[in-house]
Amino acid sequence: MNESVVSRTDISPDTTVIDPGQQLDNNNAHEMVDAIGRAQAEGYRYVIIDMKNLQFISSSGVGSILGSVEALREAGGDIVLCNISEDIKNVFRVLDLLDFMTIAADVDQARERCAGKR
Numbered sequence: 761m762n763e764s765v766v767s768r769t770d771i772s773p774d775t776t777v778i779d780p781g782q783q784l785d786n787n788n789a790h791e792m793v794d795a796i797g798r799a800q801a802e803g804y805r806y807v808i809i810d811m812k813n814l815q816f817i818s819s820s821g822v823g824s825i826l827g828s829v830e831a832l833r834e835a836g837g838d839i840v841l842c843n844i845s846e847d848i849k850n851v852f853r854v855l856d857l858l859d860f861m862t863i864a865a866d867v868d869q870a871r872e873r874c875a876g877k878r
Contacts (some may be wrong), residue, residue: 766791770800774837775806775874777867782813791800792824795838800828801853805837806874810867813844817851821867826857840870 770776776799780792785846785874809825827837838839843865844852864870 766795768795770804771867773870774804775808775871776804776809776813777808777870779810779812780814780817780821783800783825783873784814785816785818786820789818789820789824792821793827795848796825796832800832800835801871805835806877807832807833807837807839808864808867808870808874809839809841810843810870811841811845811848814845814848817848822851822855822857829861832852838874840873842866842870852871 766781767779768776769779777796778792779798781788782874784792797876807828825839832838840862843866844863849858852861863875864873
């Protein structure tokens with residue numbers, strides 16, 4: 761089983777959900793950047809990153825998300841993280857990024873946050 765497959769599911773005309781798989785690190789951070797970039801190029805303003813399967817994130821993985829946040833926000837959208845384990849949340853806490861990121865409990869709450877920003 762490939763643990764570093766990034767997959768995407770479109771849930772509305774302007775919102776897509778990306779699942780980074782079990783790991784987001786040097787091996788697949790470029791896949792996350794590509795997936796977010798393609799979504800934005802296709803007109804999606806909101807990207808929900810569903811971390812339900814994510815067990816490990818490296819600094820490259822965090823960077824692959826952070827690099828796209830400002831571009832989406834400048835276009836009137838956002839990246840919303842959801843289903844974050846305490847271990848993954850702690851990585852964002854240590855990097856002092858919890859207040860910078862938009863975080864929701866689950867995909868439904870993330871979808872509501874996106875709808876509330878329209």
